[in-house]
Amino acid sequence: MFILGDMQIIPSQTSIDPKPGQLLARGVTRHLAQLGFACLDEFKPARGLRMDVMGMGKKGELWCVECKSCRADFQSDSKWQNYLPYCERFFWAVDADFPTDLLPEGTGLIIADAYDAEIIRMPDALPLAAARRKVLTRDFARTAALRLQTLRDPRL
């Protein structure tokens, strides 16, 4: 783990023993990459919020994916609605055994494992103001570049 000044900590997805949600995030990221999305995991769109996966499409579309490994993981999440103002599409990513009836209407659904994923239900589009998109895109850019720098030059 590296601290990046005022930026964000590099997530521990590369650690030896990733958590179930991190494995889902990897599968999600691989699938979104096939759709042309560049993804960051554990992205902070605002103070106190941390998205499991934020994807940016070729036209700058911003998709948020929250990864839930089990019912308890989902039921303990009281924050997910706070992410809606910071993306244009909101998805849950769960494994094939997850009781998907629990998931709120209007949200997207991705079935994932550690290796790949599939979009089962495309969510409603959410409004995203131009000024907020601009800030999110800039913060996404800076976070990704600073994490990359730190991996390539650990003395940074």
Place this chain on the structure above:
Amino acid sequence: MFILGDMQIIPSQTSIDPKPGQLLARGVTRHLAQLGFACLDEFKPARGLRMDVMGMGKKGELWCVECKSCRADFQSDSKWQNYLPYCERFFWAVDADFPTDLLPEGTGLIIADAYDAEIIRMPDALPLAAARRKVLTRDFARTAALRLQTLRDPRL
């Protein structure tokens, strides 16, 4: 080296035997990081152009730095003016022995080595249209995130 679909090749700065210009780029990146900039090396702002270093500041400022290891390296560069429409500040980064009298007026000057750098002359600010800034910021974001993904998940 990895090919990232339609995106950009990961530069070989991490290779065992980096070129002199790449060592300057590392020093530049370290210094700009201290100023709060997130940097990408070998960033392509448009087809046929490749900047040695593109830095993005906390407010989204876009600075281009071209690294020149010697007089011949500078004199063989016929493209640098093409970068001006894609940044707000344009700098040369050279080592302490470089004959800086050669460098064009109005451009910035950074003296660098492999470990650090210092801004000697701040260049004039260049105009950057809002639409182009938007595209550059998006492309910077996607390039950084895709390179990061590829480093962390080589099977992507």
